[in-house]
Amino acid sequence: MTLQEIILKLILSILIGGVIGSEREATNSPAGFRTHILVALGATVISLIQVEMVNESIKLINGDEALANAIKIDMGRLGAQVISGIGFLGAGTIIHTKGAIKGLTTAASLWIVACIGLAIGLGYYSISILAGISVVLVLVSLKRFEKRFIINAGNYKIYIEYTDKGETMKYIQDSILNNGIKIINLEFYQEEDEDKKKIKSCLLTVKIPKFYTLNEFLLQLAANEYINQIYEVKD
Known part of the structure; x- marks a missing residue:
């Protein structure tokens, strides 16, 4: 060679x-x-x-x-x-x-x-x-x-940070039932920030029907007083 x-x-x-x-x-x-x-x-x-x-x-x-x-x-x-x-x-x-x-x-x-x-x-x-x-x-x-x-064909992963787990889950459940949204998976997390303050959050995977948009769902959840932060998690 x-x-x-x-x-x-x-x-x-x-x-x-x-x-x-x-x-x-x-x-x-x-x-x-x-x-x-x-x-x-x-x-x-x-x-x-x-x-x-x-x-x-x-x-x-x-x-x-x-x-x-x-x-x-x-x-x-x-x-x-x-x-x-x-x-x-x-x-x-x-x-x-x-x-x-x-x-x-x-x-x-x-x-x-x-x-x-x-x-x-x-x-x-x-x-x-x-x-x-x-x-x-x-x-x-x-x-x-x-x-x-494929990825955005109705399935979304949503990160939610909240202060009260019970009230937040109740509000999410009511929102989902009223809009025909299906829960695919739900995972809970608890972390600490730099000030040792506990941060409660969850990762919600949902299937949203065609007649309802992700932005509408996010805005509805963001209106809840117990939810501090919410955004879509992209793979």
């Missing part, structure tokens, strides 16, 4: 990893621009090492045919270790906070960037470029579709 070819592969992995990482960076994801580049570069380097090992093995076998049975070539071993190992990095980007799980898309993008890096290192340029374009299209173009038709 020539030096020019190695440089080309490394530059291509930086470009594709950077483009995908920049989209994640724009959404304030746990793993952004540089992380995706490093993952792509690392996977590419592993592939380059693998290719060089195969080339060296072939040279040794050509020089001494007796080594043909002694040298075993496995093109997929190092790549398989990269794919399994990237799972630990991906798991580190997944965050669970206030009942919402964030970072799954970033973990998936890290995994696919590693796969693209392996493809670049092995010299599959067409697959690498088309895969990179596909990932960007999924992250950018399909994001709007997902928000409109």
Whole structure:
């Protein structure tokens, strides 16, 4: 493998990893621009090492045919270790906070960037470029579709901070029953601020019917005297 070819592969992995990482960076994801580049570069380097090992093995076998049975070539071993190992990095980007799980898309993008890096290192340029374009299209173009038709298809997570749990829950129940809203999930929290003052809150997941909007529901809840703060939690 020539030096020019190695440089080309490394530059291509930086470009594709950077483009995908920049989209994640724009959404304030746990793993952004540089992380995706490093993952792509690392996977590419592993592939380059693998290719060089195969080339060296072939040279040794050509020089001494007796080594043909002694040298075993496995093109997929190092790549398989990269794919399994990237799972630990991906798991580190997944965050669970206030009942919402964030970072799954970033973990998936890290995994696919590693796969693209392996493809670049092995010299599959067409697959690498088309895969990179596909990932960007999924992250950018399909994001709007997902928000409109999947995530926001009537299901919402609402954070509520209150002073009296009983009165607040009674008011929420009355509001829900009067407007045909369905409770999907309800989680309660109790924390302390810097002044050691207890903060009572809950995360309410509801399904709102088409004839009723989220803003109307939030305004109705905000009118309650026992509710201090209320807002939508976006994944």
